[in-house]
Amino acid sequence: MPSLDHGAERPPIVARYDVLVAGGGASGLVAAASAARAGARVAVVERAGCLGGTATASMVAQWLGFFNRDTRVVGGLPLELTERVCQAGGSEGFRRYTLGEALKNPLPLVNFPFNPEIVKIVADELLADAGVDVLLHTQVAEPVMEAGRVRGLVIQNVSGRSAVAAETLIDATGDAAVAHACGVACADPDFDRHGRQPCTLVFRLSNIDVRRFRAVPRDEKRALALEGVRRGDLPWESLSFCSTPGDTDAISLMSRIHGIDALDGTEASRAMAVGRQQIKRILPFLRANVPGFERAVLSGIAEQLGVRETRRIVGRYTLRAEDIRGRVRFDDSIALGAGPVDVHDEKGTGVSLWMPDGPFEIPLRTMLPTDVHGLVVTGRAISATREANGGARHMATAMALGEAAGVCAALVAKGRDLADIAADVRAALRSRGALVAAEDVARVAQPEPESIPAI
Ligand SMILES: Cc1cc2nc3c(=O)[nH]c(=O)nc-3n(C[C@H](O)[C@H](O)[C@H](O)COP(=O)(O)OP(=O)(O)OC[C@H]3O[C@@H](n4cnc5c(N)ncnc54)[C@H](O)[C@@H]3O)c2cc1C
Structure with a gap:
């Protein structure tokens, strides 16, 4: 030192x-x-x-x-x-927002x-x-x-x-x-370094009809998310989006990368590539199946991995x-x-x-x-x-x-x-x-x- x-x-x-x-x-x-x-x-x-x-x-x-x-x-x-x-x-x-609205245990809160x-x-x-x-x-x-x-x-x-x-x-x-x-x-004490909570690579979609998406009933969103997981297009039971002013963009937390120690440079780098591959599969699924996302354009991928x-x-x-x-x-x-x-x-x-x-x-x-x-x-x-x-x-x-x-x-x-x-x-x-x-x-x-x- x-x-x-x-x-x-x-x-x-x-x-x-x-x-x-x-x-x-x-x-x-x-x-x-x-x-x-x-x-x-x-x-x-x-x-x-x-x-x-x-x-x-x-x-x-x-x-x-x-x-x-x-x-x-x-x-x-x-x-x-x-x-x-x-x-x-x-x-x-x-x-007012429902956190994890496609999960089995969603939570209403203020964001x-x-x-x-x-x-x-x-x-x-x-x-x-x-x-x-x-x-x-x-x-x-x-x-x-x-x-x-x-x-x-x-x-x-x-x-x-x-x-x-x-x-x-x-x-x-x-x-x-x-x-x-x-x-x-x-x-x-509770976990080893590969048992940490998953990381997420966040991405932004433009050209979205956010209001249309928000109007979809919760049980339909859950059915869509489970179908996406079953097909292997979605990594977890989430259709999680943050809105931005104007209701034209959706910022998505739908990627999920398991088994990563974000304090290991090699693993953290690999996680970015895995996250981008997940986004590549999530995007066509959203366009084809989710109301409001038909004309979605990928407008950004976060520069840093989201580490929980x-x-x-x-x-x-x-x-x-x-x-x-x-x-x-x-x-x-x-x-x-x-x-x-x-x-x-x-x-x-x-x-x-x-x-x-x-x-x-x-x-x-x-x-x-x-x-x-x-x-x-x-x-x-x-x-x-x-x-x-x-x-x-x-x-x-x-x-x-x-x-x-x-x-x-x-x-x-x-x-x-x-x-x-x-x-x-x-x-x-x-x-x-x-x-x-x-x-x-x-x-x-x-x-x-x-x-x-x-x-
Ligand atoms: C995928 C995901 C979803 C989440 N969802 C939410 C949510 O919806 N709402 C919410 O409120 N919270 C959410 N969280 C939790 C929240 O974002 C973090 O817990 C919170 O940001 C922690 O704040 P922080 O200041 O400790 O760390 P951060 O906000 O991560 O800031 C740490 C900073 O330190 C910098 N840094 C690190 N190491 C070095 C270094 N060696 N030299 C220089 N700079 C360095 C980093 O670049 C970073 O800017 C989420 C987290 C993740 C990963």
Whole structure:
């Protein structure tokens, strides 16, 4: 591991920040803006050519987790982001939607569908307005450690290798890439690396009559999906589409690639080719069989694989499904999860899908490693069991965690100790309109249920 004191091996330090964010996805984007608004000098390092993560580079074009049933459980910066996306014409707002409507266990919920291309633009603007330095097409190579503390990152991009120093690091890579490289324990107790949830390569179809498709009764959609699986044209029982404004395009999550360890470069590459072959079979099936898709044109395939599951850290607390079911209260809760809890079959064609009875609290300790200092982990890789992760990984939740991570990292950069920071993080988040604990749901304005239109 290189050290800042170790001149011979160290690439040049090109910049110094208070807070450095690895990964500019759902959680990292918001974490960076949040830390900057808390007064820190911030940079974010992102390997893709855009911010937004799975929402943009992987084209998963709907934010879930803002609502548990009809109750809004996320506010603050993530909610501001939805408003900015609407103002930019990238979404028509929150909608009632049935998740997995061709599955045997569909779930009605409220989503926020969007055009991912507009989200890319809005994400750029959010960080520019906050004064965050952004390095795109830049890979985190390894952390710089000094006496058990992270001091910066070695990064790699078209300029070559260099080092960026920071007081505090936020790992928002989704894969706990920084934490793992720092030696933080990561737990995969429930499965081996080939038993992870399947990956999906998302694609976009234009020239669709989305309203016609939405009007098809659910049992007909299920019959179509099962027929597609029987013929081998569809990899799973899904006719899952996100709508974009204008109702002319459908963004599809119908590919499903099993047995992939997305942390293995060879397997992750193979998954892209397998996904594209699946799309090649799905497209004629849709054109021939599904109302509204007769004149479908393939207008885009995501540049990055959609990865549901890789590493999670073992932090100071591990969120469990019992905590979600029992809606356990935590003194250091810094975000509310909404659900649903969804865990996709490792090998089969279904999904375990359920909605918690109400919002659940997520403690700050799930984001803090036990032994490495100067590091906060946010997003998909927080400390959670597999099932709890299935409820806490949705993008609105990842963004709410990101806002907390940003406040926390900014305070640490100013010299505060992580051990006694929770009360101040909660107070700062509440002053921004974020919801950090169960009682906050009653404090914020809630929409009238009938004011949320169906998709
Ligand atoms: C197929 C699929 C469907 C899903 N459906 C939904 C849905 O409908 N709604 C919903 O809300 N959630 C959905 N999810 C879950 C959700 O998208 C993720 O759990 C969420 O994006 C996690 O947020 P994150 O910020 O932790 O990770 P991400 O949003 O994935 O962001 C991580 C970022 O880190 C970057 N990165 C990683 N490693 C490095 C590195 N070494 N150097 C530099 N950058 C790096 C990545 O490029 C990425 O931009 C879905 C996920 C998948 C895969």
